[in-house]
Every structure is written in C-alpha cells, then in structure tokens.
Amino acid sequence: MFYNSAILQREEGNAMRGRQSSCSFTGHRPSKLPWGHDEQDPRCLALKQKIRDAVEAAIAEGMEHFICGMADGCDLYFGEIVLELKTKYPHITLEAAIPCPTQAEQWSSAQRARYQALLDRCDYETLVQQSYTPSCMQRRNRYMVDHSSLLIAAHNGLPGGTRYTIEYALHRGLEIVDIPIEE
Secondary structure, three states, rough: OOOOOEEEEEEOOOOOOOOOHHEEEOOOOOHHOOOOOOHHHOHHHHHHHHHHHHHHHHOOOOOOEEOOOOOOOOHHHHHHHHHHHHOOOOOOOEEEEOOOOOOOOOOHHHHHHHHHHHHOOEEEEOOOOOOOOHHHHHHHHHHHHHHOOOOEEEOOOOHHHHHHHHHHHHHHEEEEEEEEEEO
C-alpha cells in the first residue's frame, strides 16, 4: 500500500530499519482507560511496567525500530518508555507516525508540550497525510502495521481504533503481544 508520506530523518546516516526488526504499538486514549489521565494510579503504573517489559522482550528478540502513533494515552507511554530504554539499548530507534499535522491541536497545553517533547526526541517522523480527514488515524494505524513484524497492544477488548489495529495486524500476519488493561 502506498502512503503519501513525508519522512523526516532526525539522525544523520542511520537508515530506517526493515520491517522484520520493527515493532509498532497500539493502545487506548485516556477516555477509555479506567484511570483517565491519572498516571499515578497503580493500574496505570502496572500497565507502564508491562509495556516496558514487552519492549525489552522485543529488543531481546531482535527488534530495533519502534513505531509510535503519538496518540494521547498509551501511545505516549510507549514512546516515552522506548526513549528511556535507549539509554540502556542505544541501538534502538523510535519513529513518530503522525496521522496529520494537527493531531495534538485540541489537546491541553500540558499534553501538547508532552507530545512535542516526545516528538523532538524521536529519530524519525512520518507524516502519514498532509491534512486531517476522518480516516487519517486508521491510515496511520495501517502504516504502522504495514511497516512492522510485531505489534504490542494495550487493549481492553472494546471496539475502536485499538481493536481495528489488532484485527488488521492479525490479517497481515503480525505477531501480537496483548497487554490487557485492568479495570
């Protein structure tokens, strides 16, 4: 599938990794998380540890390139965890898969600052399309799956973008690490 994408490299001389060593992530936004935005909730802290464990296991299995959809909630947890792990595993890279330039425009100022801080530290940015459309998030999710061999999913079973991404990954034959979200 062709993506009319603008790919920006942040690191000179470091080519993007191949699909076989790439891992993408999908997870819920705060509105679907039982703790909302309260990241000090013990369930949120436990989820972040499970994501960290899954990323470290993926690195141990040969994953070197991680793709984050940059959505509020679980995506930001994932991206920040990958960046923290770069101190221990300097060979890994993080790509921001951005559905459209206005992705974070309606977020709170604190969340926009967090988004920008994460984006500034990514090795690569992929802008999936130049403007918002109702399908741009789904297109971003397909981009991530199409460029990965492993999907880590923090999921509560409810319908929505996370479930769609998991179903698409299954259809494409990706290995999936399912991290259930505890109520």
